[in-house]
Amino acid sequence: MSLLEEKVILVTGGSRGIGRATVLEAAAQGADVAIIYRANTAEAEQVAAEVTALGVSARTYACDVAEAEQVKALIEQVIADFGQLDIVVNNAGIARDKLLIAMSEEDFDAVIATNLKGAFNVAKAAASKMIRKRTGVIINISSIVGQHGNAGQANYAAAKAGLIGMTQSIAKELAGRNVRCCAVAPGFIETDMTAGLSEQLQEKMLAEIPLARLGQPEDIARAVVWLASDQAAYITGITLTVDGGMTI
Ligand code: NAP
Numbered sequence: 563m564s565l566l567e568e569k570v571i572l573v574t575g576g577s578r579g580i581g582r583a584t585v586l587e588a589a590a591q592g593a594d595v596a597i598i599y600r601a602n603t604a605e606a607e608q609v610a611a612e613v614t615a616l617g618v619s620a621r622t623y624a625c626d627v628a629e630a631e632q633v634k635a636l637i638e639q640v641i642a643d644f645g646q647l648d649i650v651v652n653n654a655g656i657a658r659d660k661l662l663i664a665m666s667e668e669d670f671d672a673v674i675a676t677n678l679k680g681a682f683n684v685a686k687a688a689a690s691k692m693i694r695k696r697t698g699v700i701i702n703i704s705s706i707v708g709q710h711g712n713a714g715q716a717n718y719a720a721a722k723a724g725l726i727g728m729t730q731s732i733a734k735e736l737a738g739r740n741v742r743c744c745a746v747a748p749g750f751i752e753t754d755m756t757a758g759l760s761e762q763l764q765e766k767m768l769a770e771i772p773l774a775r776l777g778q779p780e781d782i783a784r785a786v787v788w789l790a791s792d793q794a795a796y797i798t799g800i801t802l803t804v805d806g807g808m809t810i
Contacts, residue, residue, distance in 0.1 A: 564592035565791040570644040572596040572637075574627050574684060575654035577606040579753030580703065583779030584651055585609055585620075587787045594619040596640045596647075598654065600626055619644070627654045627680030630687075637687040646695075649790045650688045652681035652725075653703045657755055659714045670717040677721035678728070685732060685743070693739040699790045700736075700743040702729050703782070704801060706809050709747055722747075726801050733799030742798040744789050749805025751777040772807035781806075 571588045575581035576597035585595050586609070595613050597620060599606040606622040613620035621643055625636045641647050655677045658669035685700050692698025707715050708722025725745055732743040750756060750767045768776060785804045788794060803809060 565787060567592035569593045569648040570646050571649040572640055572647060573651045573653055574598040577602055577609055580779045580782045581653040582609050583783035584786050587783035589613040589616045589618050591787055594644055597622045598625050627684055628675040630683045633683040634687050647691060649699045650684055651701045651786055652684050654680055657718050661714055662716050673717035674721050678724045681725055689736060692741045696740045698741040701786050701790055702745045704745040704747045706747050706749050706805050710809060730799045737798055745801040746785055747801050747803045748782045749777055749808040751779060751782060753779055770808055777806055
């Protein structure tokens with residue numbers, strides 16, 4: 563039997579990169595999928611078409627996760643459209659890298675608003691529904707940068723570390739209602755977010771990865787889908803690092 567049969571999963575930032583791979587893996591495992599994106603409708607529709615070709619349902623929703631009112635309306639709409647919501651994946655994220663003394667307040671606030679508050683908004687709105695049904699899973703996409711820090715990413719590291727603490731708190735709060743919450747901490751994954759990094763930096767990263775290759779979105783997607791499935795029913799509050807051994 564497929565891992566997510568008869569489940570409905572919502573993935574923020576589902577139009578590209580890790581989110582897109584998660585959408586496709588969840589669909590391949592039998593889930594119906596709500597694909598959340600911010601701006602690029604054509605890309606989201608393309609992913610939805612790929613999902614539909616797998617024989618399950620997909621719908622796309624434009625929503626800025628940093629806006630609590632938009633998120634509340636989104637969760638209502640997804641439940642109205644699909645009749646249920648079993649899993650949410652807080653994957654939407656941005657980076658605005660600068661060394662600390664050059665980082666603007668705006669760049670700090672923007673990264674916290676999307677990467678941390680966005681996850682809070684979605685988790686809160688979804689949890690209020692899940693606890694009533696006594697079932698649900700929330701997966702937050704953190705980063706090894708949230709666990710270890712990285713020069714030039716004080717804003718991003720703060721948001722991603724915040725997600726780990728929030729994951730543990732939500733897990734403790736909701737376990738009694740049979741709602742699980744876990745985080746996944748990817749290492750260096752080849753997506754649009756990392757495409758702009760210099761070849762020299764990418765080579766340096768590669769040299770630090772024991773499994774000797776850069777991560778692919780599918781590496782993260784498979785971990786997310788497994789953690790979200792009933793195979794992981796006794797796991798909550800953890801942060802699963804998926805980094806090819808980079809942080810061993
Ligand atoms: P990506 O390719 O840049 O894709 C980002 C996605 O997030 C897009 O679908 C984008 O939608 C959406 N998004 C951005 N801001 C949003 C907002 N305010 N509201 C709703 N959607 C929003 O990123 P990625 O590399 O796949 O990263 C996905 C997640 O993994 C992020 O949280 C990132 O921090 C984390 N991560 C990535 C790496 C890596 O090496 N790539 C490593 C560790 C962690 P639009 O296109 O419509 O704007």
